[in-house]
Amino acid sequence: xxxxxxxxxxxxxxxxxxxxxxxxxxxxxxxxxxxxxxxxxxxxxxxxxxxxxxxxxxxxxxxxxxxxxxxxxxxxxxxxxxxxxxxxxxxxxxxxxxxxxxxxxxxxxx
Amino acid sequence: xxxxxxxxxxxxxxxxxxxxxxxxxxxxxxxxxxxxxxxxxxxxxxxxxxxxxxxxxxxxxxxxxxxxxxxxxxxxxxxxxxxxxxxxxxxxxxxxxxxxxxxxxxxxxxxxxxxxxxxxxxxxxxxxxxxxxxxxxxxxxxxxxxxxxxxxxxxxxxxxxxxxxxxxxxxxxxxxxxxxxxxxxxxxxxxxxxxxxxxxxxxxxxxxxxxxxxxx
Numbered sequence: 467x468x469x470x471x472x473x474x475x476x477x478x479x480x481x482x483x484x485x486x487x488x489x490x491x492x493x494x495x496x497x498x499x500x501x502x503x504x505x506x507x508x509x510x511x512x513x514x515x516x517x518x519x520x521x522x523x524x525x526x527x528x529x530x531x532x533x534x535x536x537x538x539x540x541x542x543x544x545x546x547x548x549x550x551x552x553x554x555x556x557x558x559x560x561x562x563x564x565x566x567x568x569x570x571x572x573x574x575x576x
Numbered sequence: 577x578x579x580x581x582x583x584x585x586x587x588x589x590x591x592x593x594x595x596x597x598x599x600x601x602x603x604x605x606x607x608x609x610x611x612x613x614x615x616x617x618x619x620x621x622x623x624x625x626x627x628x629x630x631x632x633x634x635x636x637x638x639x640x641x642x643x644x645x646x647x648x649x650x651x652x653x654x655x656x657x658x659x660x661x662x663x664x665x666x667x668x669x670x671x672x673x674x675x676x677x678x679x680x681x682x683x684x685x686x687x688x689x690x691x692x693x694x695x696x697x698x699x700x701x702x703x704x705x706x707x708x709x710x711x712x713x714x715x716x717x718x719x720x721x722x723x724x725x726x727x728x729x730x731x732x733x734x735x736x737x738x739x740x741x742x743x744x745x746x747x748x749x750x751x752x753x754x755x756x757x758x759x760x761x762x763x764x765x766x767x768x769x770x771x772x773x774x775x776x777x778x779x780x781x782x783x784x785x786x787x788x789x790x791x792x
Contacts, residue, residue, distance in 0.1 A: 494608035498612075513636050516605070
């Protein structure tokens with residue numbers, strides 16, 4: 467199963483972008499949805515998540531803002547940009563292509 | 577807020593100097609981990625279990641922390657946009673000053689005060705040039721390469737050829753200027769000698785072409 471976790475970690479940025487397409491979100495919510503979608507088999511380390519956030523933000527693919535919380539500390543929300551949407555589309559296509567190619571290469575005829 | 581988590585995180589970040597980015601990251605981490613902690617408690621985990629699960633989910637933050645020393649500047653898109661707008665403002669204002677300077681000179685000739693006009697022109701040119709230099713020098717490195725999105729890594733061979741070409745070019749242009757001045761002073765041909773600059777531009781392009789062809 468370790469191959470899968472490497473692959474997932476490699477696609478962290480696209481996963482984050484996908485999550486932000488429809489709604490702004492924050493760190494824990496994104497990680498939680500990953501856990502739910504993978505039936506609790508995978509989760510991202512916080513460090514991986516924050517690294518990805520920082521890379522995406524520096525590249526201009528997402529922006530962040532502080533939500534005003536009534537109680538306790540503020541929460542940092544992320545929002546996808548036009549550039550981010552374009553990157554998402556591009557990465558999604560690349561993954562599709564890679565997926566098809568590798569399947570072709572690995573599968574032996576029945 | 578969960579004091580125990582807060583202490584834990586403060587401990588993690590204890591090696592790191594207190595920058596805005598570090599502070600904000602700590603705050604973000606604390607909120608996220610606390611949310612998770614609460615969720616785990618709700619699921620029925622004990623406080624101890626929840627704490628262990630949450631802290632072991634942090635992973636290796638060394639890479640994050642390594643970028644957090646005083647000298648590291650995280651430039652966000654907001655900063656980049658602000659800087660770009662400031663740069664655009666400065667540049668357009670400087671160009672305006674250049675053109676207006678000419679206008680001032682022409683206007684001053686209507687009043688017979690050409691010398692004043694000339695002085696004003698030079699002052700405006702100085703100000704405009706100063707603005708442009710300031711803008712270029714204060715640009716963070718991130719923005720400087722905008723016109724060259726692909727950083728071309730030059731081999732030492734190419735660097736040498738490039739240097740060669742620029743040396744040839746500078747020889748060419750200094751010679752052109754010298755010839756122009758000679759023609760002017762010796763031959764008093766000021767009205768025609770400027771043509772040498774046009775010829776110079778053509779020669780420069782020929783030099784460039786030669787080097788380009790040699791590359792192949």
